[in-house]
Amino acid sequence: MTDHSFLTNVRHAYDTIAEAYVEYVRDEMASQPFERAMLAVFAETVRGPVLEVGCGTGRITEHLHQLGMDVSGVDLSPEMLGIARRTYPHLKFELGSMTDLDLPAAGFGGIVAWYSLFYLPPALHHTVLSTFHRAIVPGGRLMLAFHAGDDNAIHHDQLGGYDVDLDSYRLDPERLSERLVAAGFVVHAKLVREPVPDREKAPQGYILARKPA
Ligand SMILES: C[S@@+](CC[C@H](N)C(=O)[O-])C[C@H]1O[C@@H](n2cnc3c(N)ncnc32)[C@H](O)[C@@H]1O
Numbered sequence: 001m002t003d004h005s006f007l008t009n010v011r012h013a014y015d016t017i018a019e020a021y022v023e024y025v026r027d028e029m030a031s032q033p034f035e036r037a038m039l040a041v042f043a044e045t046v047r048g049p050v051l052e053v054g055c056g057t058g059r060i061t062e063h064l065h066q067l068g069m070d071v072s073g074v075d076l077s078p079e080m081l082g083i084a085r086r087t088y089p090h091l092k093f094e095l096g097s098m099t100d101l102d103l104p105a106a107g108f109g110g111i112v113a114w115y116s117l118f119y120l121p122p123a124l125h126h127t128v129l130s131t132f133h134r135a136i137v138p139g140g141r142l143m144l145a146f147h148a149g150d151d152n153a154i155h156h157d158q159l160g161g162y163d164v165d166l167d168s169y170r171l172d173p174e175r176l177s178e179r180l181v182a183a184g185f186v187v188h189a190k191l192v193r194e195p196v197p198d199r200e201k202a203p204q205g206y207i208l209a210r211k212p213a
Contacts, residue, residue: 004099006119006121006166006167007076007097007099009164009165009166009167010076010077010119010166011076011077011078012164012165012166013156013159013162013164013165013166014056014075014076014077014079014080015077015078015079015080016079016159016162016163016164017159017160017162017164018057018077018079018080018082018083019079019083020160020161020162021056021057021080021160022057022083022087024160025057025059028059029059029063031196034191034193034204034206035145035206038143038145038189038191038206038208039060039063039064039067039112039143040067041189041208042064042110042112042141042143042208043064043067043068043069045141045188045208046069046109046110046140046141047109047139047140048070048108048109048110048137048140049070049071049072049107049108049109050064050069050070050071050072050108050109050110050111050112051071051072051073051074051103051108051110051111051112051135052064052071052072052073052074052111052112052113052114053073053074053098053101053111053112053113053116053132054074054075054076054098054113054114054115054116054117054119055073055074055075055080055081055084055093055114055116056075056077056080056084056116057080057083057084057087058073058083058084058085058087058088058091058093060112060114061073061084061088061091061093062087062088062091064112065088065090065091071091072091072092072093072094073091073092073093073094074093074094074095074096074098074101075093075095075096075116076095076096076097076098078095081093081094081095098113098116098117098120098128098131099120099124099127099128101131101135103131103134103135104135105134105135106134106135106136106137106138106140107135107137108135108136108137108140109136109137109140109141110136110140110141110142110143111132111135111136111140111141111142111143112142112143112144113132113142113143113144113145114143114144114145115145115146115147117144117146117171118146118147118168118169118170118171119166119167119168119169120169121153121167121169122151122169122171122175122179125176125179126179126182126183129142129179129180129182129183129185130183130184132183133183133184133185133211136211137211138211138212138213139210139211139212139213140210140211141188141208141209141210141211142180142185142208142209142210142211143206143207143208143209144176144205144206144207144208144209145204145205145206146170146171146176146204146205146206147168147170147171147200147201147202147203147204147205148170148171148172148173148192148202148203148204148205149169149170149171149172149202149203150170150172151169151170151171151172151175152169152170153167153168153169154167154168154169154170155167156168170202171205173190173192173205173207176205176207177190177207180207180209184211184212185209185210185211186209186210186211186212187207187208187209187210188208188209188210189206189207189208190205190206190207190208191205191206191207192204192205192206193206
């Protein structure tokens with residue numbers, strides 16, 4: 001059985017940096033045409049309710065809402081969620097971990113995990129992707145954003161100028177695609193873009209997957 005104690009470190013790190021995170025991503029969406037493009041395709045192809053897993057302070061949830069989606073969010077960090085609820089009171093946000101979600105079968109047209117799956121040890125991907133697969137309607141979509149690499153773990157003892165103690169994983173788009181297929185998805189689109197100089201340390205990956213109809 002995989003040890004889930006890493007979740008305590010992730011929660012603690014995001015509780016600590018929550019206020020700073022808002023500032024860090026304030027202009028992110030406006031300056032990222034590829035991200036807007038992938039989310040636009042997701043929004044155009046999804047019918048029905050959408051869940052953002054690892055929604056943090058809610059900027060992507062709100063972006064999807066602005067695109068006309070019926071969207072809610074779930075996150076591990078109470079502090080991140082507090083900001084999301086305060087900033088976007090018209091949206092619903094719940095506390096929870098993607099490793100332990102009790103989602104209705106075929107309850108969602110789509111799920112988004114935008115820069116959140118990469119805190120999971122890859123050994124847990126299959127279980128979590130299978131949970132997502134069960135929760136998505138046939139023909140629905142799963143959208144992932146992540147730092148790309150070769151599944152190597154990166155240890156962080158500083159994040160946004162704060163002391164933290166957590167690991168993230170730079171995910172290999174090919175291996176992640178294989179795991180998506182193993183969980184029952186078809187890979188619909190895959191994008192890797194170069195890092196933004198002086199801001200990002202790795203290429204960034206985006207995968208749009210489809211649950212077969
Ligand atoms: C880099 S932030 C991304 C937040 C948001 N998606 C965005 O793009 O602004 C990562 C978020 O994932 C959340 N997270 C990490 N592991 C999680 C898990 N197992 N379940 C739910 N949320 C998780 C963290 O608490 C944090 O809010």
